[in-house]
Amino acid sequence: MLQRGPGGVSVLHEFLTQHRDAIIERARARVAARRVPVPSQFELTEGVPAFLTQLAELLRDEVHPARSVTVPTTSGRAHEAMGATADRQGDDLLRAGLTVAQVVEGYGDVCQAITEYASELKAPISLDEYHTLNLCLDVATARAVSAFSASRDRRTATQETERLGVLAHEMRNLLSTAMLSYQALKSGGVGVDGSTGAVLGRSLRGLRNLIDRSLTEVRLAATLRNPERVDLAEFIEELEVSAALDATAKGLALEVPAVEPGVAVNVDRPLLASAVANLVQNAIKFTPSGGRVSLTGHRNATHALIEVEDECGGLPEGRAETMFQPFARGGTDAGPPGLGLGLKISRDAVLANGGQIQVRNLPGKGCVFSIALPPVE
Numbered sequence: 130m131l132q133r134g135p136g137g138v139s140v141l142h143e144f145l146t147q148h149r150d151a152i153i154e155r156a157r158a159r160v161a162a163r164r165v166p167v168p169s170q171f172e173l174t175e176g177v178p179a180f181l182t183q184l185a186e187l188l189r190d191e192v193h194p195a196r197s198v199t200v201p202t203t204s205g206r207a208h209e210a211m212g213a214t215a216d217r218q219g220d221d222l223l224r225a226g227l228t229v230a231q232v233v234e235g236y237g238d239v240c241q242a243i244t245e246y247a248s249e250l251k252a253p254i255s256l257d258e259y260h261t262l263n264l265c266l267d268v269a270t271a272r273a274v275s276a277f278s279a280s281r282d283r284r285t286a287t288q289e290t291e292r293l294g295v296l297a298h299e300m301r302n303l304l305s306t307a308m309l310s311y312q313a314l315k316s317g318g319v320g321v322d323g324s325t326g327a328v329l330g331r332s333l334r335g336l337r338n339l340i341d342r343s344l345t346e347v348r349l350a351a352t353l354r355n356p357e358r359v360d361l362a363e364f365i366e367e368l369e370v371s372a373a374l375d376a377t378a379k380g381l382a383l384e385v386p387a388v389e390p391g392v393a394v395n396v397d398r399p400l401l402a403s404a405v406a407n408l409v410q411n412a413i414k415f416t417p418s419g420g421r422v423s424l425t426g427h428r429n430a431t432h433a434l435i436e437v438e439d440e441c442g443g444l445p446e447g448r449a450e451t452m453f454q455p456f457a458r459g460g461t462d463a464g465p466p467g468l469g470l471g472l473k474i475s476r477d478a479v480l481a482n483g484g485q486i487q488v489r490n491l492p493g494k495g496c497v498f499s500i501a502l503p504p505v506e
Contacts, residue, residue: 156242307332345403362388380418404478412439
């Protein structure tokens, strides 16, 4: 039987109400000291009080003033009482960026804080009430995690559908433009070297870029890795061939200084090639005709570096911090719009190869994207 105080309220519920602030402080200390999973600021400020509120509300609902409730009958009632609140909590936690592990550990930390504090104060809480608290913890965790996972799956499915729709839309537009250009060229009324031929070339390059990025995403998602020793000079030379064609088509000068011999990295070549190619395509896209784009490779004291510099005119204030977010666009362009995923894919591909990527703004001139990789001795 659950021990009840005046008015049919459990002793444990009264304890949680009276000592709420102290329990929250103790629980926050436990969460802050946790190493895995790493706690977030939201979990400390909002999550801990929310977890405690849920447990307290369930304990209150489980004790009816007219009768005693035995522990075996609590499970069904607990799920019914906690359901809607836990479902909402799962959505809130997902939107705040908490992981499933943080949800599970957060409830556990609060429960431990309650037990330890009650023991220190020698609170008159019965063994049945401790059993009920553990059951409440189990129910709250299960419902919140289930809601969390279901909401995450729905959001992921929606995002993937949107991305596939955008991809199909972009590919259809590029293909339609290429087909119209081809038909015009086939009629013989215009020449391959004229404006129509240039439109066809841009459309085909756009399709190539979309397909390359999509293949890279698939490779990243499937965690396909085939690391090998890659000579940096040869790698840059291979990229220069296609980059030169794209730069010439837009009337840009492409500078590719010679790379010193012997600099090598251990990487998945296709992933790294996609990352650098995306950076070069981005630089060409946003550099006005008549400008300059450079692709360089060298080594400093600690890393092998690949850098792409453009003449986009510089970045707006605060733009560098958001460059690698999905669907972040760098500006406007007369050519076909992209998915806004190129820079994010570049970042993910570089990280998958154990490297780091950053952008340095050159106010009024352009910017420099830099990839740092561990060198192979």
